[in-house]
Amino acid sequence: MADTHKEIAFNAFYMASPAQAWAGLWAHPESDGLEYNTIKFWTDLAERCERGLIDAVFIADILSANDVYGGNADAALRAGTQSPIMDPFMLVSAMAAVTENLSFGLTANTTYEEPYLLGRRLSTLDHLTNGRVAWNVVTGVLESAARAIGMTEQVAHDRRYDMADEYMELIYKLLEGSWEDDAAVRDRAARVFADGRKVHAVNHQGEFYRCEGIHVSEPSPQRTPLIYAAGGSARGRRFAGRHAEATFLSSSDMGFTKGVVDGFREEAVKAGRRPESVRVFNAATIVVAPTEAEAREKEREIQRYTDEAGNLAMFSQWLGVDLSQYDPDEPIGHIESNAVQSIAAQLTQIEGDREWRLRDIGAFAKISGREAHIVGSTEQVCDELMRWVDETGLDGFNLTRTVEPDGLESFVDLVVPELQNRGAYKTEYREGTMRQKFFPEGGAHLPSDHPGYGYRAGRATA
Amino acid sequence: MADTHKEIAFNAFYMASPAQAWAGLWAHPESDGLEYNTIKFWTDLAERCERGLIDAVFIADILSANDVYGGNADAALRAGTQSPIMDPFMLVSAMAAVTENLSFGLTANTTYEEPYLLGRRLSTLDHLTNGRVAWNVVTGVLESAARAIGMTEQVAHDRRYDMADEYMELIYKLLEGSWEDDAAVRDRAARVFADGRKVHAVNHQGEFYRCEGIHVSEPSPQRTPLIYAAGGSARGRRFAGRHAEATFLSSSDMGFTKGVVDGFREEAVKAGRRPESVRVFNAATIVVAPTEAEAREKEREIQRYTDEAGNLAMFSQWLGVDLSQYDPDEPIGHIESNAVQSIAAQLTQIEGDREWRLRDIGAFAKISGREAHIVGSTEQVCDELMRWVDETGLDGFNLTRTVEPDGLESFVDLVVPELQNRGAYKTEYREGTMRQKFFPEGGAHLPSDHPGYGYRAGRATA
Numbered sequence: 001m002a003d004t005h006k007e008i009a010f011n012a013f014y015m016a017s018p019a020q021a022w023a024g025l026w027a028h029p030e031s032d033g034l035e036y037n038t039i040k041f042w043t044d045l046a047e048r049c050e051r052g053l054i055d056a057v058f059i060a061d062i063l064s065a066n067d068v069y070g071g072n073a074d075a076a077l078r079a080g081t082q083s084p085i086m087d088p089f090m091l092v093s094a095m096a097a098v099t100e101n102l103s104f105g106l107t108a109n110t111t112y113e114e115p116y117l118l119g120r121r122l123s124t125l126d127h128l129t130n131g132r133v134a135w136n137v138v139t140g141v142l143e144s145a146a147r148a149i150g151m152t153e154q155v156a157h158d159r160r161y162d163m164a165d166e167y168m169e170l171i172y173k174l175l176e177g178s179w180e181d182d183a184a185v186r187d188r189a190a191r192v193f194a195d196g197r198k199v200h201a202v203n204h205q206g207e208f209y210r211c212e213g214i215h216v217s218e219p220s221p222q223r224t225p226l227i228y229a230a231g232g233s234a235r236g237r238r239f240a241g242r243h244a245e246a247t248f249l250s251s252s253d254m255g256f257t258k259g260v261v262d263g264f265r266e267e268a269v270k271a272g273r274r275p276e277s278v279r280v281f282n283a284a285t286i287v288v289a290p291t292e293a294e295a296r297e298k299e300r301e302i303q304r305y306t307d308e309a310g311n312l313a314m315f316s317q318w319l320g321v322d323l324s325q326y327d328p329d330e331p332i333g334h335i336e337s338n339a340v341q342s343i344a345a346q347l348t349q350i351e352g353d354r355e356w357r358l359r360d361i362g363a364f365a366k367i368s369g370r371e372a373h374i375v376g377s378t379e380q381v382c383d384e385l386m387r388w389v390d391e392t393g394l395d396g397f398n399l400t401r402t403v404e405p406d407g408l409e410s411f412v413d414l415v416v417p418e419l420q421n422r423g424a425y426k427t428e429y430r431e432g433t434m435r436q437k438f439f440p441e442g443g444a445h446l447p448s449d450h451p452g453y454g455y456r457a458g459r460a461t462a
Numbered sequence: 463m464a465d466t467h468k469e470i471a472f473n474a475f476y477m478a479s480p481a482q483a484w485a486g487l488w489a490h491p492e493s494d495g496l497e498y499n500t501i502k503f504w505t506d507l508a509e510r511c512e513r514g515l516i517d518a519v520f521i522a523d524i525l526s527a528n529d530v531y532g533g534n535a536d537a538a539l540r541a542g543t544q545s546p547i548m549d550p551f552m553l554v555s556a557m558a559a560v561t562e563n564l565s566f567g568l569t570a571n572t573t574y575e576e577p578y579l580l581g582r583r584l585s586t587l588d589h590l591t592n593g594r595v596a597w598n599v600v601t602g603v604l605e606s607a608a609r610a611i612g613m614t615e616q617v618a619h620d621r622r623y624d625m626a627d628e629y630m631e632l633i634y635k636l637l638e639g640s641w642e643d644d645a646a647v648r649d650r651a652a653r654v655f656a657d658g659r660k661v662h663a664v665n666h667q668g669e670f671y672r673c674e675g676i677h678v679s680e681p682s683p684q685r686t687p688l689i690y691a692a693g694g695s696a697r698g699r700r701f702a703g704r705h706a707e708a709t710f711l712s713s714s715d716m717g718f719t720k721g722v723v724d725g726f727r728e729e730a731v732k733a734g735r736r737p738e739s740v741r742v743f744n745a746a747t748i749v750v751a752p753t754e755a756e757a758r759e760k761e762r763e764i765q766r767y768t769d770e771a772g773n774l775a776m777f778s779q780w781l782g783v784d785l786s787q788y789d790p791d792e793p794i795g796h797i798e799s800n801a802v803q804s805i806a807a808q809l810t811q812i813e814g815d816r817e818w819r820l821r822d823i824g825a826f827a828k829i830s831g832r833e834a835h836i837v838g839s840t841e842q843v844c845d846e847l848m849r850w851v852d853e854t855g856l857d858g859f860n861l862t863r864t865v866e867p868d869g870l871e872s873f874v875d876l877v878v879p880e881l882q883n884r885g886a887y888k889t890e891y892r893e894g895t896m897r898q899k900f901f902p903e904g905g906a907h908l909p910s911d912h913p914g915y916g917y918r919a920g921r922a923t924a
Contacts, residue, residue, distance in 0.1 A: 016586070018655050027653040034648055037589040037680070039559050063579070065676050073676060074658030084646070084656065084680040086586035087579075093556035094590070097501050116610045117525070117549075117574065124478070124548035127499040128556070148578045150672035184546070186496055191489040191769065193480050194546065196536030210612035214527050214535060218499070218546040307653065 005424035008389055009396030009438075011058040011105060011281060012049050012408055016088055018080030020060075020401050021370070022285070023310025025302065026080045028403045037086060039094050046095035048405060050102045052412030053426055055437065056134065057095065058105035058228075058398060059088035063112060064145040069313035070324040079310025082317075089121055096129040101429035103437065104129060105228055105246075107136040110167040111160050112149050116211050119174040122225050123217035131221025131433030131444060136228035137243065139164050142317070158235045163208045168243050170209050172452040173202045175224045178215035180457040194218065200457055222444050224452050226434045240278070241267020242451055246438065248281040248398055250371045257282055258392040265393075273449040279438060282388070283371030284397040288381045288410050299375050302403055308362035315343075315361055318370075328359040371400060378414040385415070386424055467886035470851055471858025471900075473520040473567060473743060474511050474870055478550055480542030482522070482863050483832070484747070485772025487764065488542045490865045499548060501556050508557035510867060512564045514874030515888055517899065518596065519557065520567035520690075520860060521550035525574060526607040531775035532786040541772025551583055558591040563891035565899065566591060567690055567708075569598040572629040573622050574611050578673050581636040584687050585679035593683030593895030593906060598690035599705065601626050601698075604779070620697045625670045630705050632671050634914040635664045637686045640677035642919040656680065662919055684906050686914050688896045702740070703729020704913055708900065710743040710860055712833045719744055720854040727855075735911040741900060744850070745833030746859040750843045750872050761837050764865055770824035777805075777823055780832075790821040833862060840876040847877075848886055 018026035018033040026033025035041040049057055065073035066082055076083040088106050095104065106125070108118055125133045139160035140146070146154040155163065183198035204211040229244035231237045240247045247264050251257045265275035287302065289295040308328070316323045319339035326335055332344040333355065344356050374384045388394060399411065419425035430437045433444045446452045480488035480495040488495025497503040511519055527535035528544055538545040550568050557566065568587070570580055587595045601622035602608070608616040617625065645660035666673045691706035693699045702709045709726050713719045727737035749764065751757040770790070778785045781801035788797055794806040795817065806818050836846045850856060861873065881887035892899045895906045908914045 024653060026655060027650045029650065034650075037682075038592075039555055039590050042555070042590075043559055062678075063582075064678055067675075072658060073661065077656040077658045077661060078654050080655030083678060085582075085678050086589060087583045089552060090555055090583060090586040090590060093501055093504070093552055093554070094559040095555075097505055097556040097559060112576065112579065114574065114576065114611060116612075120525075120547075121549045121552060124552040127548060128501050128504075128552060130500075144675050148673055148675035149576060150578075188489045188491070188496075191486060191767075192540050193488060193542030194539040196534060196539045199535065199539060211610055213529075213606050213610035216524075216526055216545060216547050220499075305653075 005386060005422055006389055007426055008385060008419065008424050009055045009279065009281070010411075011056045011396070011398045012045065012054055012401075013058050013060065013283065013398035014045070014401055015060050015062075015082055016086035016091060017082050017084060019310075020082060021283075021314065022302070022306055022400070022402055023076075023079035023081035023314060024307025025305050025401075025403050028302070028305040030406055031403050032405055033080065042091045042095050043098045044405070045408075046099050046102055048408055048412065050099045052408070052416050053429060054102065054412075055396070056103035056105050056434070058136070059091065059107060060136070061085070061088050061107035061109075061138070062142060062145070063109060063140070064142055064148040066142065066313055066317045067144050068142075068320065068322055069309070069316035070322065075309040075313040075324075079307035079313070081307070081310040081314060089125065092125050092133065093128050096132065101132070101437075103132040103134060103226075103434040105134040105136050107138055109138050109140050109145075110164040111140045111155055112145065115167050115170045115209055116174065116213075119171055119215060120217055122171075123175060123215070123220045126220030126222050126225050127217070131435070133222070134226035134228050134246065134434055136230075137164065137168070138229075157233065161235045161239045164239060165242070166206045166208050168452070170202070170204050170206070170211055172224065172455040173204055174211070174215040175219075176446070176452055176455040177457050178202055179219045181219070183457075184218040198457070222433045222435050224446055226438060237263060237267050240264060241273075242271040244278055245435070245450070246279045246281065248283065250283040252371055252373060254388060254391050257388075257394065261393040271451070277439075277447060277449060279395040280393070281396045281398050282392070282394050283400055284385070284388075285371055285373050285400040285402060286381055286407070286411055286415065287375040287402065288378055288414050290377060290414070292377045292380060295375050295377060305403070308359065312358070312362045319343075323358060323361075326358050328362065329357055332356040332358060332361075372397065378418050381415055382418045382422060382424075385419070386422070389424075467848060467884055468851055469888055470847060470881065470886050471517045471741065471743070473518045473858070473860045474507065474516055474863075475520050475522065475745065475860035476507070476863055477522045477524075477544055478548035478553060479544050479546060481772075482544060483745075483776065484764070484768055484862070484864055485538075485541035485543035485776060486769025487767050487863075487865050490764070490767040492868055493865050494867055495542065504553045504557050505560045506867070507870075508561045508564055510870055510874065512561045514870070514878050515891060516564065516874070517858070518565035518567050518896070520598070521553065521569060522598070523547070523550050523569035523571075523600070524604060524607070525571060525602070526604055526610040528604065528775055528779045529606050530604075530782065530784055531771070531778035532784065537771040537775040537786075541769035541775070543769070543772040543776060551587065554587050554595065555590050558594065563594070563899075565594040565596060565688075565896040567596040567598050569600055571600050571602050571607075572626040573602045573617055574607065577629050577632045577671055578636070578675075581633055581677060582679055584633075585637060585677070585682045588682035588684050588687050589679070593897070595684070596688035596690050596708065596896055598692075599626065599630070600691075619695065623697045623701045626701060627704070628668045628670050630914070632664070632666050632668070632673055634686065634917040635666055636673070636677040637681075638908070638914055638917040639919050640664055641681045643681070645919075646680040660919070684895045684897050686908055688900060699725060699729050702726060703735075704733040706740055707897070707912070708741045708743065710745065712745040714833060714835060716850060716853050719850075719856065723855045733913070739901075739909060739911060741857040742855070743858045743860050744854070744856050745862055746847070746850075747833055747835050747862040747864060748843055748869070748873055748877065749837040749864065750840060750876050752839060752876070754839045754842060757837050757839060767865070770821065774820070774824045781805075785820060785823075788820050790824060791819055794818040794820060834859065840880050843877055844880045844884060844886075847881070848884070851886075
């Protein structure tokens with residue numbers, strides 16, 4: 001008889017690139033990273049996830065080269081980390097075709113994607129997956145993306161979120177407001193596919209966007225896909241509090257994480273929503289084996305294949321600071337950069353006071369400070385995951401890609417059954433759309449306390 | 463022993479909508495049109511095509527509602543014809559996952575899609591399909607699309623093609639010019655995924671587009687996907703003559719078709735290319751059965767389900783004239799519209815001199831004047847297809863969607879084996895990418911007489 005514990009959710013956190021957060025791991029002899037540009041890579045991943053009742057494949061994205069480190073993309077390209085990269089939306093239909101219940105989180109950028117066209121893409125994928133899709137709303141972080149798209153520089157941070165707020169309004173008008181629920185009649189006998197009187201033109205004339213016309217896709221199972229948004233800044237958290245149904249962070253620190261979890265729920269409340277209307281995920285790297293010794297050995301093996309410059313390139317992007325300007329052996333304390341000092345402080349908090357060097361950031365280690373780093377036996381890993389949830393209020397984890405497929409397979413074969421034994425993991429998928437799987441008490445569509453709800457065609461406020 | 467005849471190519475011509483050129487056919491009891499928004503519809507279609515050695519599924523597209531007829535989309539929505547509609551790119555990976563050799567022709571619009579982002583989508587699909595993808599370049603025709611995308615009106619016709627020429631230049635710079643052939647090293651032992659010194663930043667500062675940065679996807683099997691472009695106007699034909707490797711028209715008239723085929727080849731020659739470097743397809747509606755009587759009966763059955771207003775809405779879009787302003791019983795001769803008169807002239811040429819009424823256009827019939835309409839026994843259909851090719855120089859046909867799956871299944875079961883007996887149809891797919899299947903004498907990449915060829919990284923002209 002299983003104990004009961006809050007059910008923990010898990011996403012397989014991917015990018016359409018050879019490697020991601022742990023730079024260079026594609027080169028490991030057992031890694032499938034070189035196959036990232038084949039369909040089989042993605043359908044195998046989807047089947048692996050569904051076998052383990054994983055909630056979703058979440059595909060993060062950057063639109064352009066990571067060229068903060070050294071002013072060029074060389075380190076990222078060499079390590080295959082986030083570069084090269086493909087379009088996440090293109091991967092979905094193949095993965096959906098081989099699964100029944102797995103969901104898909106897809107990143108798309110409001111600053112660069114045209115809203116009318118993105119609206120159609122979202123509807124298309126929600127149709128094809130039968131409602132198993134989430135949109136991870138991002139506003140962009142790379143200067144290189146702005147230049148690639150033909151701008152001279154990035155839109156300023158807070159203004160990007162102002163644009164994104166208006167973007168969401170337009171998306172709601174299209175996906176919620178254009179078609180009434182009974183507009184798609186689909187009546188063979190009457191030979192009426194859709195009743196044009198119940199399909200309404202959007203007329204949006206905003207500060208950043210204009211759009212006149214009907215949404216060209218009929219309503220999909222969720223209408224608006226489940227919305228993900230992360231936000232480290234105050235403005236980003238405000239955006240997420242208003243729109244997000246799921247959010248995520250990357251932290252190795254439980255106290256910090258608890259603060260973020262509470263903060264997101266407070267932001268939701270400020271936006272007039274229930275605190276439990278946002279599910280929060282933390283990034284987690286899990287290295288598991290039947291025994292702790294085996295797990296530690298596996299970790300060392302992974303460590304051997306981690307690319308130091310590639311990891312520093314990742315940190316340079318996250319911090320917005322070119323770390324190539326410093327000597328890797330220089331103690332971090334000597335570097336005059338607030339961003340770098342905040343890492344040093346985090347490292348010290350976790351690992352104790354030590355003279356940290358830049359190289360320590362570049363090496364694969366739990367000292368990275370960038371997520372829950374959990375290494376051990378099946379029981380140890382399960383203990384730690386449950387402790388994280390109990391102490392922080394998290395709903396789940398984004399599983400970092402390490403050496404795959406072993407990383408995820410070990411999780412599915414070892415951790416999942418043990419979490420099930422402990423009553424902390426589902427034993428089958430729930431029925432319904434991604435939104436219903438996330439919020440069993442709710443329906444397929446945006447709930448009534450969500451700002452998109454009021455735009456639904458036929459409602460008084462539409 | 464088979465005779466020999468020029469091998470005829472066939473595309474299944476689709477849109478991601480319940481019905482297309484023959485409006486309303488989704489309502490036929492045996493039609494699968496209602497399922498257009500499910501993955502199974504597309505994977506079944508792909509498997510059906512591959513069973514018949516069909517060259518490609520070609521997915522046409524419009525970005526917005528067809529609202530020319532009556533000033534709203536009601537007729538199109540009622541008939542489910544081109545409206546509602548989904549994004550073609552999203553369908554591909556599922557179809558590619560269940561096939562080995564089938565290719566995919568995908569429509570994307572240069573006026574509204576951002577080039578850097580479209581470039582990544584094209585690379586992504588060329589990777590996932592292992593080089594089985596074509597891009598059908600369109601510049602848009604609907605005023606409603608311009609308004610949906612936030613413009614006050616469409617860019618003028620010829621200027622759209624000026625933009626498209628520059629757009630292609632930028633796409634070539636990205637897909638051909640950014641990565642040298644040996645930039646993606648993929649060397650596990652050396653732990654080098656890609657050599658940044660061989661990945662070059664594009665710096666495009668044009669009249670319409672700007673882009674600075676590397677292409678973020680490594681080279682796909684074809685680099686630039688096979689390029690389709692159709693063009694009825696002189697400017698459109700000039701564009702196709704320069705860029706297209708395949709083009710298509712819709713005509714019921716062999717003499718007219720021969721003129722168009724010759725014209726496209728002349729345009730290619732004017733652009734410095736070989737005349738045979740462009741393959742030309744005509745639209746064909748085929749209704750086939752073991753006997754002519756059965757085929758005629760099948761045609762009448764299809765006819766019963768055709769939607770008159772839906773077809774007039776289609777014609778209104780093609781002509782740019784709102785045909786709802788005229789009485790359907792009015793003789794066409796009385797209508798003062800050059801576009802309508804050109805249809806009347808075409809009808810008279812095919813069917814003889816008769817007093818045509820607008821209603822005749824709206825009804826399903828070979829009098830539509832819009833494609834090769836071939837109804838009959840297997841032998842009759844094969845005779846007619848071969849006569850078309852012999853008399854016009856066509857390379858193949860875009861098979862119009864009628865009542866599916868029967869339309870395509872009958873073609874595969876009856877016409878394909880008979881064409882094979884006559885030596886006019888392949889008996890297996892050729893090896894290689896879509897470009898190599900189309901041009902067996904060439905390679906996977908753009909040929910040396912194509913304007914995109916000179917942009918390849920490492921070439922003198924790059």
